[in-house]
Amino acid sequence: MAGLELLSDQGYRLDGRKATELRKVQARMGVFAQADGSAYLEQGNTKALAVVYGPHEMRGSRSRTLHDRAVINCQYSMATFSTAERKRRPHGDRKSTEMSLHLKQTFEAAVMTQLYPRSQIDIYVKILQSDGGNYSVCVNAATLAVIDAGIPMRDYVCACTVGFVDETPLADLCYAEESGGVSSLALALLPRGGQIALLQMDARLHQDHLETLIEAAMTACKGVSKVLDQVVRQHLEEVSMLTGE
């Protein structure tokens, strides 16, 4: 890694953040009227739109019906204009299929699917602009959309990526850092209980460092959860003011 210094001697990163600092998170709930639940979330320059339909009757293949709980169906896609190089296929390629599967696993851990036997919950997430941490931004946006749809969840699911540079964990990687050869780890957390919904790492890391890295990721997730909590509470207050009688 010649040239690119991910962490300066003074402890600052490429975009001027400190090691444990998150990017600015902004979100809005209920952006579409026709969907059951929807949310828009920006984390730095990564922007995602999540839409939830359901729970509803199984559509498509009836054979996937589960008689004791709901089926969660996730679709992850990236807008063709989301990356620096124009994408050919917005969804359906190997990478987004894998991402859809990860999202599904994450939400099966958090949504109380056993309340809706024989139904289906659809979660569609679209990345509008990609600047690293796509998985975590998708999870955070989808959490808000699921809450907006009024679907019972054990807790928020908050996700964050963490990288490891110079013996220091860096929270919430941006694209430049992600592509700079950092071994990164994505973690989805149910913050109140501290349960891990998903942990993913596809780089090499010494076993001794894993503990600190997970620790840092959990702290970052809790930070994200505070922001999401604020968004939900504000939305709740605004809407209940209107319908209040």
Added chain:
Amino acid sequence: MAADMRLPTIRKPVSLCSGERKDLVVPGDVITSDTGFMRGHGTYVDEDKLTASVAGEVQRVDKLICVRPLKTRFNGEVGDVVVGRITEVQQKRWKVETNSRLDSVLLLSSVNLPGGELRRRSAEDELTMRQYLLEGDLISAEVQSVFSDGALSLHTRSLKYGKLGQGVLVQLSPSLIKRQKTHFHNLPCGASIILGNNGFVWLYATPSNEEEEAGGFYTSLEPVSLSDREVISRLRNCLLALAAHKVLLYDTSVLYCYESSLQHQVKDILKPEVMEEIVMLTQQKLLEQEG
């Protein structure tokens, strides 16, 4: 052609009522750690603590604690009036999409077939089910019972229910419909409205003769007059305006909104600034009427 343009602005929905502080919770919030309470909808027990699982308002009835989400799918109760669309014709029953979490069921035995109320359902009736109701048809019905998995069983055993003919369907959130004694209204403006509890609202021209033929399976294909169509489209836009500002829908609020909108053209009602004005006027009228 003239086009309307406006700059993007954050529009806050208008509201005249001063909402009092309510007990609002988000998923994961502990409501109480007292074990003397019963667990209702929207809650779960986590390590002996009663915890919320949806974002919404806490409701307590004696020892029962529920959390009612702001927006959710239709949770049917016996006696609710619904408007739905037939999705499937099966043996002895129709499947109806009613914005519920599972498709509702309309049994052949719970519809009024032409030729008398008390008639045995024969095998021929099963074969001619498609003649009565086809996939895509809209019906109004009442909830007869709720199955254990939450699916609804409907019935149309009254002349006021049955197949819907010519009109306009507006799909809104079920939480916006106010529960009332009757959900069928003949509005004085010249149209009729069915406010389904499931958030589906049906607008149609008031039928001239009250007698319905063939037990609700008769649909008039007479052309609807232009004035009626205008009234219906105005009502539709009014409903959308009220829904955008989260005003509860019932006959009075719809009628007041209709009256407030009369000074604007039908197509203008959906413009955000006109919408705000109309909804503001409607809310004022509603407050005055309340006293």
